[in-house]
Amino acid sequence: MNKIVPDPPLDTFQTSPHYCTRLFTINPGIPARDALMQVSLLLKSAELNADEISAHLSGLEAEQLWSVIHGMEMARGLGDSLLAD
Structure with a gap:
């Protein structure tokens, strides 16, 4: 008799041996330039x-999110400068 395995909870990734499909993978052979372009787009x-969320915040939350946005901008700038070479 086959055992029926229920669907995993939405927050379960790679914690069950029954679900081995990875949501994201690092694929060998991808040129660094292509990977940097994807990183830039994600950032x-x-x-x-x-930025859209920050319009709805104020006080400390707005300042914290600004710090996160600034970090993303700096990371994207670094990646983009590597692409420009």
């Missing part, structure tokens, strides 16, 4: 979302 998307 830009995160910045845009954080």
Whole structure:
């Protein structure tokens, strides 16, 4: 008799031996330039979302989010400068 395995909770990733599919992977053979371009796009998307959220915050929360946004901008700037070479 086959045992029926229930769907994992939404917050479960790679914690059960029955679910070995990885959500994100590092693939060998991907050129560094292509990887940096994807990192830049991910950071830009995160910045845009954080900017949108910051409009609804005030006080300490707004300052903390500004710090996160600034860190993302600096990281993206570093990556983009590497791409420019």
